Amino acid sequence: MKISRRKKFESDMAAELGFHVEAYVEDLVRSGIDRKEAERRARLEFGAMEAAKDECRQAWGLQCMDELRADLRLTVRTVRRNPGFAAIAIFSLALGIGANAAIFGLADAVMLRQLPVRDPGELVFVETAGTAGRDGPPYPFFELLRDQARSYKAMAAFGASGMEIQIDSGREQAQGVWVSGNFYEMLGVAPVIGRTLAASDDQIPGKGGPGGAVAVISRAYWQRRFGGDPAVLGRTIQVFEHAVTIVGVMPPEIMSLDPGLPIDIAVPMTLADPAQLRSRDALWLAIVARLKPGVRMERARAESNALFQAYMADVRIPPEVHKLLFDRIELAPAAKGFGGLRTQFSQPLTAMTILAGLVLLAACVNVANLMLARATARQRDFAVRLAIGAGRGRLIRQTLTEALVLAGAGASLGILLARQGEAALAGFFAESNNPIVLDLSLNGHILLFTLTVAMLTGAAFGILPALQASRGDPAAGLQSGSRSIAGSRASVRIGQALVILQVALSTVLLAGAGLFVRSLRQLESVDLGFTREGILTMEVTPDRQLAGTPQWPATQDEILDRILGMPGVRSASWATTTPMSGRDRGALLEIPGLAARTENDKDIHLAAVSRRYFETFGIPLLLGRAFTPRDDANASKAAIVNQTAARFYFGDANPIGKKVRFANYPSHDLVYEIIGVVKDAKHDSLRERPSRFIYLPIPQSVDRINRLALAVRCTGDAIAFAGPVRQAIQSVRATVSASNVSTLEKQVRQSLSRERLVMALSIAFGALALALACIGLYGILAYAVTRRTNEIGIRMALGATQGKMVWLILREAMALAASGIVIGVPAVLALERIARALLYGVGPFDIPAFGCALMVLLACAALAGIVPARRAGRLDPMSALRCE
Amino acid sequence: MKKQVELVQGTLDMLILKAVSLGGLHGYGVLLRLQQLTGGRLRIQQGSLYPALYRLERQRLIASEWGESDNKRRAKFYTLTSSGRKRLKAEEEGWNRFSMVVACVLGAVPEGS
Numbered sequence: 001m002k003i004s005r006r007k008k009f010e011s012d013m014a015a016e017l018g019f020h021v022e023a024y025v026e027d028l029v030r031s032g033i034d035r036k037e038a039e040r041r042a043r044l045e046f047g048a049m050e051a052a053k054d055e056c057r058q059a060w061g062l063q064c065m066d067e068l069r070a071d072l073r074l075t076v077r078t079v080r081r082n083p084g085f086a087a088i089a090i091f092s093l094a095l096g097i098g099a100n101a102a103i104f105g106l107a108d109a110v111m112l113r114q115l116p117v118r119d120p121g122e123l124v125f126v127e128t129a130g131t132a133g134r135d136g137p138p139y140p141f142f143e144l145l146r147d148q149a150r151s152y153k154a155m156a157a158f159g160a161s162g163m164e165i166q167i168d169s170g171r172e173q174a175q176g177v178w179v180s181g182n183f184y185e186m187l188g189v190a191p192v193i194g195r196t197l198a199a200s201d202d203q204i205p206g207k208g209g210p211g212g213a214v215a216v217i218s219r220a221y222w223q224r225r226f227g228g229d230p231a232v233l234g235r236t237i238q239v240f241e242h243a244v245t246i247v248g249v250m251p252p253e254i255m256s257l258d259p260g261l262p263i264d265i266a267v268p269m270t271l272a273d274p275a276q277l278r279s280r281d282a283l284w285l286a287i288v289a290r291l292k293p294g295v296r297m298e299r300a301r302a303e304s305n306a307l308f309q310a311y312m313a314d315v316r317i318p319p320e321v322h323k324l325l326f327d328r329i330e331l332a333p334a335a336k337g338f339g340g341l342r343t344q345f346s347q348p349l350t351a352m353t354i355l356a357g358l359v360l361l362a363a364c365v366n367v368a369n370l371m372l373a374r375a376t377a378r379q380r381d382f383a384v385r386l387a388i389g390a391g392r393g394r395l396i397r398q399t400l401t402e403a404l405v406l407a408g409a410g411a412s413l414g415i416l417l418a419r420q421g422e423a424a425l426a427g428f429f430a431e432s433n434n435p436i437v438l439d440l441s442l443n444g445h446i447l448l449f450t451l452t453v454a455m456l457t458g459a460a461f462g463i464l465p466a467l468q469a470s471r472g473d474p475a476a477g478l479q480s481g482s483r484s485i486a487g488s489r490a491s492v493r494i495g496q497a498l499v500i501l502q503v504a505l506s507t508v509l510l511a512g513a514g515l516f517v518r519s520l521r522q523l524e525s526v527d528l529g530f531t532r533e534g535i536l537t538m539e540v541t542p543d544r545q546l547a548g549t550p551q552w553p554a555t556q557d558e559i560l561d562r563i564l565g566m567p568g569v570r571s572a573s574w575a576t577t578t579p580m581s582g583r584d585r586g587a588l589l590e591i592p593g594l595a596a597r598t599e600n601d602k603d604i605h606l607a608a609v610s611r612r613y614f615e616t617f618g619i620p621l622l623l624g625r626a627f628t629p630r631d632d633a634n635a636s637k638a639a640i641v642n643q644t645a646a647r648f649y650f651g652d653a654n655p656i657g658k659k660v661r662f663a664n665y666p667s668h669d670l671v672y673e674i675i676g677v678v679k680d681a682k683h684d685s686l687r688e689r690p691s692r693f694i695y696l697p698i699p700q701s702v703d704r705i706n707r708l709a710l711a712v713r714c715t716g717d718a719i720a721f722a723g724p725v726r727q728a729i730q731s732v733r734a735t736v737s738a739s740n741v742s743t744l745e746k747q748v749r750q751s752l753s754r755e756r757l758v759m760a761l762s763i764a765f766g767a768l769a770l771a772l773a774c775i776g777l778y779g780i781l782a783y784a785v786t787r788r789t790n791e792i793g794i795r796m797a798l799g800a801t802q803g804k805m806v807w808l809i810l811r812e813a814m815a816l817a818a819s820g821i822v823i824g825v826p827a828v829l830a831l832e833r834i835a836r837a838l839l840y841g842v843g844p845f846d847i848p849a850f851g852c853a854l855m856v857l858l859a860c861a862a863l864a865g866i867v868p869a870r871r872a873g874r875l876d877p878m879s880a881l882r883c884e
Numbered sequence: 885m886k887k888q889v890e891l892v893q894g895t896l897d898m899l900i901l902k903a904v905s906l907g908g909l910h911g912y913g914v915l916l917r918l919q920q921l922t923g924g925r926l927r928i929q930q931g932s933l934y935p936a937l938y939r940l941e942r943q944r945l946i947a948s949e950w951g952e953s954d955n956k957r958r959a960k961f962y963t964l965t966s967s968g969r970k971r972l973k974a975e976e977e978g979w980n981r982f983s984m985v986v987a988c989v990l991g992a993v994p995e996g997s
Contacts, residue, residue, distance in 0.1 A: 012960070013934075015958065015960075016910075016911060016934070016959070016960045017911075017934060019910070019911075019912065019953070019957060019958070019959050019960075020910075020911050020912045020915075020930070020934075022957075023912045023953070023955075023957075023959075024912065024930070026955070045929075045930050046930040046931045047929050047930060047931030047932065048931065049931065051931070052931035052932070052934055052935065055932075055934075055935035056934050056935050056938045058935070059935045059936075059938040059939035059942060060938050060942055061942065
């Protein structure tokens with residue numbers, strides 16, 4: 001009920017009752033009674049006015065509100081009287097709730113949230129599927145499906161790609177996406193300024209729309225590159241060979257349907273490479289479609305698949321490739337976009353959610369313990385209230401109100417802390433080599449989550465003290481002195497149990513942190529198979545005039561020679577993929593005379609590399625020779641395999657001189673001779689087991705190569721060579737662009753970013769839980785000293801030493817800690833099983849991790865115990881005995 | 885002075901409904917009418933009238949409206965609602981049945997006398 005309405009209720013009631021009394025007085029006066037006497041009689045016969053009013057309020061249902069208000073007032077008053085208690089309670093709750101809100105925000109952004117598009121539930125991805133997994137169909141099939149399928153309301157295509165941009169005279173690489181003209185219209189995404197792309201912008205291959213080529217850019221790019229100047233609309237920039245006019249700025253999170261991928265610019269598909277658009281078997285785009293209402297996914301799939309099989313009838317590809325990639329059409333829900341990010345982070349997020357939950361539990365236990373201690377201290381107060389007729393329900397409600405107020409305050413502060421945490425998390429994701437852009441701003445989901453957590457938390461830690469409060473016997477409570485109240489054995493035991501629980505939770509969190517730290521250390525010290533220090537890497541892309549021409553390999557050679565001539569450069573090389581760059585490609589290897597046992601036996605990683613590649617990366621050659629400049633396009637085809645591939649295909653036989661072919665490339669009749677074997681090197685991640693690799697010389701590659709990775713091994717700080725190397729490249733040809741400049745060391749480090757995130761969070765959570773446990777332990781011990789003052793006095797009077805008394809209390813601290821640890825260890829083992837996939841190289845019972853956790857715990861327990869223990873030791877027996 | 889009777893527990897609501905059913909009344913008027921109808925033989929704590937009125941209004945058995953009393957003062961008038969009328973009827977029947985049963989029991993004479 002609103003305050004104003006409440007006021008009206010009160011004044012109406014007063015007026016009504018006042019009228020009654022006055023009317024009665026008037027009547028009495030009229031019957032001849034003296035006014036004073038009449039007023040007295042009216043008051044008397046009416047009865048207690050305030051009691052009547054109260055009953056009216058109750059009849060009207062206002063009692064609850066009033067009681068709530070009284071509870072709140074009392075809570076605020078008690079909080080103000082005990083600021084220390086409130087501060088500790090609110091702060092520990094804020095940490096627990098904040099940790100959960102932050103992790104939930106992350107989970108929401110990565111796992112739960114649907115894309116901010118119109119009716120996301122209707123969207124599906126149309127994908128080609130095979131034994132190698134799923135990918136997007138070729139462009140001609142997209143056109144066919146768009147024009148012929150009846151299951152869809154609308155259909156759009158998009159494909160992310162690095163784009164070469166020229167603004168004024170500056171040339172640079174940007175992350176772009178080719179989109180069919182209707183893409184943003186279909187999704188229902190509104191531009192920030194200007195207009196979005198339209199179907200008419202994507203009509204004429206090579207030209208775009210009738211009004212010329214246009215593009216939209218993301219807000220992030222707009223702000224970074226154009227300073228957020230609205231005059232960017234209408235500006236013309238060069239994208240590859242096309243002059244393109246910028247017509248709009250789009251919200252960055254929905255430039256494509258790949259969550260987390262930061263896209264700078266979107267360009268209509270008709271401006272993409274015509275060869276790619278024509279290709280009937282190139283997989284470079286993704287199709288997203290809107291189902292017609294009432295059309296089930298399975299029906300749409302069947303229709304699309306029928307069209308696809310008809311389409312594939314005249315596409316000539318090797319049967320193996322057909323089975324691998326072009327077997328059939330599958331649909332997938334697209335409401336949340338591509339699942340790459342979700343897959344990558346589902347495990348760490350699950351682990352983090354569990355850990356954050358444990359921290360919150362620890363905070364709950366802490367506050368419950370504080371409240372219990374206070375309930376004991378207030379037992380007398382409660383006894384009085386019970387004695388004068390308060391219902392037990394009222395006392396329970398009062399305690400719960402207090403709990404909820406504390407939880408609410410904790411949640412408010414927790415949200416603030418979570419904002420800080422999320423800023424750090426977002427920064428963490430954005431700084432990696434393949435930056436992930438997450439929208440971690442506060443939203444309704446997070447608020448609702450936090451509110452729910454706060455309510456549950458409040459109820460959880462409030463319930464025990466509430467029951468405790470109501471159970472009191474008023475008579476006993478009133479009679480007993482302070483000592484016997486404090487000595488209530490049940491409440492002491494509950495307090496001890498809670499502290500043990502806290503220690504157990506800390507054990508779990510600390511041991512978990514220990515496991516993650518150990519795991520990261522193991523990963524960092526893993527044998528990479530290559531040298532990580534002093535290697536500069538970058539991606540080099542030729543301009544469109546150069547790409548695909550015979551001049552490009554010549555230019556590569558020239559650039560390499562120039563870089564090798566630079567002072568401080570020890571070696572340099574080109575390659576299609578470098579270790580830890582996130583790029584990879586596969587091939588199907590056929591060995592004449594060797595039958596594959598299973599389809600997967602043919603799978604092999606493929607890299608085309610230049611001379612000095614193995615030297616640059618410090619990968620040792622075990623057998624045969626490395627590539628030389630003589631392995632050019634005209635020479636006989638040569639290949640080098642790694643140890644694992646050699647052992648897998650040839651066993652103990654000497655692989656040198658063996659012949660191989662590649663089944664999945666147009667040039668599949670070319671025969672390569674193995675000329676060397678190199679040692680295994682990690683490629684995708686530090687966790688991977690060695691996989692099969694085959695290297696070819698770039699001039700003899702199975703297909704056309706445009707973008708290449710350049711690796712330069714330098715003396716000293718590699719990144720310092722970035723500028724000079726870039727200059728060297730551009731002095732050979734100014735239109736060749738270099739991007740993604742990094743060092744191998746940095747890439748190795750970034751490949752562990754997930755592990756580092758988990759480790760950092762688990763340490764933070766562990767420390768938090770430890771701090772909470774120490775507070776709890778200190779509290780219960782300080783209380784024990786007070787409780788046992790008498791006993792200690794007697795013991796000292798009988799000749800016990802100070803040391804003995806200190807030990808008496810410390811022993812209790814150790815006993816509590818040890819009990820908690822004993823309970824915690826099985827929980828750690830359970831957690832360890834859940835986190836198995838995140839760990840590397842640590843056994844189920846890792847001694848260093850556990851040992852460290854236990855040492856830290858015991859040390860902290862001793863620390864928490866030493867202050868009360870010393871107080872016990874310093875007690876003066878005489879005054880202790882007298883103490884009542 | 886006539887002998888006064890105490891109110892039987894739970895009957896006040898029914899009496900108020902009956903009083904209001906005879907025409908709109910303010911709270912004081914309800915008291916006067918009940919005294920008039922009982923000839924002043926029913927003892928009612930005046931203050932207990934209002935919680936009952938509020939409770940009945942909350943249950944939507946009576947409705948209230950501010951108006952002017954006979955002596956031109958602002959007063960809150962109560963009228964019976966249709967569900968109040970139904971409730972009154974049910975209560976009356978219940979009460980009659982009850983009093984009849986009680987009367988039967990109390991009217992019994994010892995066998996054989």
